[in-house]
Amino acid sequence: MTRNQPLHTTGHKKWLDELILELRLNDVSGKSIGDTVASVEEFLADSGQSPLEAFGTPRHYASQLAAAQPASKSGQAAAATSRTSMALSTTSLVAFLVLSAALTPWLGGGQLLLGRWQLVMMAALAALVLALPLYLPWLLRHSWALFTLPLVGGAAGVLGAMLTPKNATDALLVLDPGIVIMVSGAALVALSAWGSVRVLREQPDVIENPLDAKAGKRSRWFEMLTAWLFPILALVLLGLAALVAGGS
Numbered sequence: 001m002t003r004n005q006p007l008h009t010t011g012h013k014k015w016l017d018e019l020i021l022e023l024r025l026n027d028v029s030g031k032s033i034g035d036t037v038a039s040v041e042e043f044l045a046d047s048g049q050s051p052l053e054a055f056g057t058p059r060h061y062a063s064q065l066a067a068a069q070p071a072s073k074s075g076q077a078a079a080a081t082s083r084t085s086m087a088l089s090t091t092s093l094v095a096f097l098v099l100s101a102a103l104t105p106w107l108g109g110g111q112l113l114l115g116r117w118q119l120v121m122m123a124a125l126a127a128l129v130l131a132l133p134l135y136l137p138w139l140l141r142h143s144w145a146l147f148t149l150p151l152v153g154g155a156a157g158v159l160g161a162m163l164t165p166k167n168a169t170d171a172l173l174v175l176d177p178g179i180v181i182m183v184s185g186a187a188l189v190a191l192s193a194w195g196s197v198r199v200l201r202e203q204p205d206v207i208e209n210p211l212d213a214k215a216g217k218r219s220r221w222f223e224m225l226t227a228w229l230f231p232i233l234a235l236v237l238l239g240l241a242a243l244v245a246g247g248s
Contacts (some may be wrong), residue, residue, distance in 0.1 A: 015038070015051040020139075022062030025137050028069070030035055038063060084198065086136055090129045090149065092230040093189045097125070099184035099234055101160055103241045106177035113171035117163045121156050188231045195227035 016037060023033045040055065047054060056060040106114045114122075139145045165171040 012044070012051060018103040019051075019062055020059035021140060022059050023065065025060055025064035026109040028062075028066055030102065032069065036097065043155060060193060076209075083136055085195070086139075087129065087132050088191050088195050089226075090132055092188055093186045094122075094125050094129060095187040095191065096230045096234055097156060097160070098122075099181055099188065100237055101236065102175075102177035102180040102184070102212065106181055107241055110177070111168060112175040113165045113168060113181055114175065115163055116167040116172055118160045121160055125156060185231075185234065188234055192228045192231050196224055199223045199227060 019040070020037065028036075040051065044051060044054060059080055101118075102112050139149075154180065168174050213225075
């Protein structure tokens with residue numbers, strides 16, 4: 001990178017985005033992150049170096065910065081908020097899959113039949129939720145992996161439907177689908193309500209870049225919509241299932 005080269009190249013922005021993520025994972029506050037980003041941009045503009053040449057990898061540089069300053073309460077709170085949001089979303093996905101599995105037998109007036117492999121998949125999904133703190137940093141560092149979570153959940157739902165026992169004698173567990181829908185639906189609403197309360201009550205630790213007058217502003221409508229995503233999808237699925245059942 002030279003002095004005459006535009007500062008915000010694709011590689012430059014990618015490096016800064018990774019640095020911000022690594023600083024977040026190291027519990028650095030939003031204000032400190034903004035100051036760091038501004039300092040890095042000023043240095044690169046003056047030196048004409050690339051970020052990798054000047055500072056090394058984002059992960060290494062972030063660990064150096066985090067070690068050189070005391071832990072920030074706001075940074076720790078922001079990291080905890082991210083972990084809680086991911087846990088809520090993953091748990092909501094599991095509840096949504098349970099609800100969707102009970103819809104067809106409920107509309108058909110039958111029982112929800114669960115076989116061995118369906119229970120194994122549910123146990124595996126529950127284990128993934130419980131173990132989320134262990135692999136969350138890896139997921140955040142590999143953004144493509146975040147998009148696989150809904151795909152894995154959807155594949156588990158389709159596979160579970162294909163493995164549904166043909167009759168009650170082949171099932172390990174026979175449940176009333178109406179009760180399952182009520183319990184899973186209540187869980188979805190409770191999780192979304194909890195997420196909404198967190199969005200409204202918690203003080204956001206926004207990244208404030210002193211070189212950008214517009215930095216630090218954040219709209220919460222998208223976070224609220226995300227909090228209620230799975231209940232909305234459940235209502236849409238219920239409506240579609242009712243239409244299909246009514247037309248058949």
